[in-house]
Amino acid sequence: MGRSYWFECPKCGYRTKVSGRADRGLSFFVQTLLCRDCKELYDAVTRLKVPDEPGGLRTLAGLDRVKFMKPSPVIIAPPTFQAVLNRLPPKGVKRYKWLPVKLQCPVSALHRVRSWNDPGPCPKCGVFLEKSALPYRLWD
Numbered sequence: 477m478g479r480s481y482w483f484e485c486p487k488c489g490y491r492t493k494v495s496g497r498a499d500r501g502l503s504f505f506v507q508t509l510l511c512r513d514c515k516e517l518y519d520a521v522t523r524l525k526v527p528d529e530p531g532g533l534r535t536l537a538g539l540d541r542v543k544f545m546k547p548s549p550v551i552i553a554p555p556t557f558q559a560v561l562n563r564l565p566p567k568g569v570k571r572y573k574w575l576p577v578k579l580q581c582p583v584s585a586l587h588r589v590r591s592w593n594d595p596g597p598c599p600k601c602g603v604f605l606e607k608s609a610l611p612y613r614l615w616d
């Protein structure tokens with residue numbers, strides 16, 4: 477079960493809802509990222525559970541941004557947090573495996589990102605963000 481929180485900057489008013497750390501749901505892992513080019517925080521998918529059987533990866537077809545690196549699969553164009561959240565679990569699959577996902581900004585793979593953990597600085601002005609006491613949302 478993952479949790480998202482509101483984070484708000486007391487100085488510039490920047491506001492966003494992210495997990496603020498590494499977190500996991502039933503079918504994927506996330507990590508909050510700070511993109512230095514966008515000056516935004518994002519929840520990025522870092523691991524995705526996929527069917528471990530022939531043709532199993534095709535069930536990811538709805539996730540149109542998935543591309544794999546060969547020979548060992550690493551997802552290099554990860555789906556967005558929202559896309560995996562809305563994904564329906566494939567039916568009749570008995571075995572799964574976890575695929576690592578390359579950390580990158582959802583806007584551009586060329587952007588410079590690093591992981592961001594609460595308590596951490598505002599991506600706009602650098603003041604520490606304040607976290608809401610209650611989760612904004614429970615997911616997966």
Ligand SMILES: [Zn+2]
Pocket residue numbers: 485486487488489490598599600601602603
């Ligand atoms: Zn700020």
Ligand SMILES: [Zn+2]
Pocket residue numbers: 511512513514515581582583584587588
């Ligand atoms: Zn970016």
